[in-house]
Amino acid sequence: MTDGLPADVHAGSDLLIGVDVGGTKTLALLVATGGPDGQGPLVVDRELGPSGAGDPSVVDGIASAVRALAARAADRGATVAGVGVGLAGFVDPSGIVRSAPNAPGLVDQDVRTRLRSELGVPVVVDNDANCMAVAAHAVIAPDSRHLVAVTFGTGIGGGLVVDGRLVHGAIGFAGEPGHMVVDPDGPLCPCGQRGCWERYASGAGLAWLARRAAEDGRAPSLAAAVGDPALLRGEHVTALVAEGDPGAGAVFDEYAGWVALGLANLIVLLDPQVVVLGGGLIATAAELLPRVEEHLARRFPAATRFRDVRLVASPGGPEAGALGAALLVAAEIWS
């Protein structure tokens, strides 16, 4: 794999490793910042490790993926200057993981200090949507001082760049847009609130909208696709949308309306130049973004009047989180 190292990653180069601890796998990337012509960060090697789900030894898994990459870099005479780790959840300012739905074994652990002492280099641990925001800022919008990143997966995550800097908030929990209440009489969220944005605009929300439409007889093809509407998932909707099914299209448009509503709220609050959409749902960006833009233009004038906000799909696809984690530790070391 070290054949992938470009010519400018010379002996002594300081490389970075970014890790994304996911629900199904852990991805570690070896990253050169800058690149040959200063064209932004370059991924020069990658390593997959086990997921963090339910495994208290996930820190060992992260460390072994990092060591494998570092060893291959060392074979080429390059060294690793730092390690960034991104995960779904929240990390407080002292480095303690406070919540980690994909890696419950990390909760209440000081992952930063443990990895730093195991690996002997600076380590940063942060929320995965924060990492995605950093990657998007570096790769597609380095000139924008205000950027909002939102991940649409099973849940919704968020990362805010304000005046060019990532926002962590008082206790490291800033950027939790999934729990904005957008309908106080809406369905109960596991968080205990009613009508959180995440109930409508996450992958779980898309499935819920599909089930409701199937049960109401509004989407017969969706009902037929699985037999029992209770089994409907977001993928059933997006698959039928790709085939041009009108019932699924209507559900997907309703979903896009909920996505637009939450983005409009973020826009009136934070006045960004760029909104980056990432996460699993954004595989459907070609279908989703035009619908979201149409809802924004038609229904949310307070968010669009005077403004010219760019809506873009996250660059780097599934690697954006790990790439951003590498850039975060680069910023900590070299800023």
Place this chain on the structure above:
Amino acid sequence: MTDGLPADVHAGSDLLIGVDVGGTKTLALLVATGGPDGQGPLVVDRELGPSGAGDPSVVDGIASAVRALAARAADRGATVAGVGVGLAGFVDPSGIVRSAPNAPGLVDQDVRTRLRSELGVPVVVDNDANCMAVAAHAVIAPDSRHLVAVTFGTGIGGGLVVDGRLVHGAIGFAGEPGHMVVDPDGPLCPCGQRGCWERYASGAGLAWLARRAAEDGRAPSLAAAVGDPALLRGEHVTALVAEGDPGAGAVFDEYAGWVALGLANLIVLLDPQVVVLGGGLIATAAELLPRVEEHLARRFPAATRFRDVRLVASPGGPEAGALGAALLVAAEIWS
């Protein structure tokens, strides 16, 4: 009025002037920053001018109030180092006023440049809720790096302090929480959206909740207070609440629930240490804040779990905006 100058405002002192352009009057304050024992900014003189409502000559009104204060300062041998102006509305980064509901004559004018050339000192023009946020940050929470200020008046305004700095956003329109959509099937807002927070949680929102309760027979004393429910205003509710009227109390509690909902959304997004509530409605802080805190604790766990957010009424009362405007220009001159 110069008798109010304290001993430490000596000859040559650099004082600042802060102006709040309101719907009913323009208030200008002469402000000494720091004060005798470094106890924060001190208001040493004040001057009232005409309101900006509908008057294209409001810039002249601001300039004459500023000149009156500057002349009285000069009598004591002190000079004015800069002028800050706060107004409801938005100012773009080039200094052009883009919207100003209380002073429509200012729209599309470069108020900063005009005042600077008329007065010969640095001038800053900003949103009034931004000014309130700056004043609150300086006076009650200088150690907090993350603060959200919300003004509850006819409408709702907002000011965000993130990592110790006021947030303006890409085009100067950050912090417009009144137009967060909190109920997509709610009443139409003049902005063109449905169910904006401002429809429920502003003074106009309180009046609307009161009318609805009176029409539904839920608040007979409110209906009786004015004869025609269409005439109900927020003041009718707060007056009856002060008398312990249960129907008005229920309406006010419903109102507090809407206030809490929007604050909860701001908290999950920005993770502040302090939320400052200002504006006309906050004359009722003693009645309102405990109700808002109760709703937050009971209905919005995502906003309260792990966190310890202080809810406080804006310091300085009706002078907070002008005081903050003075501090804003101080920061521009001396930072």
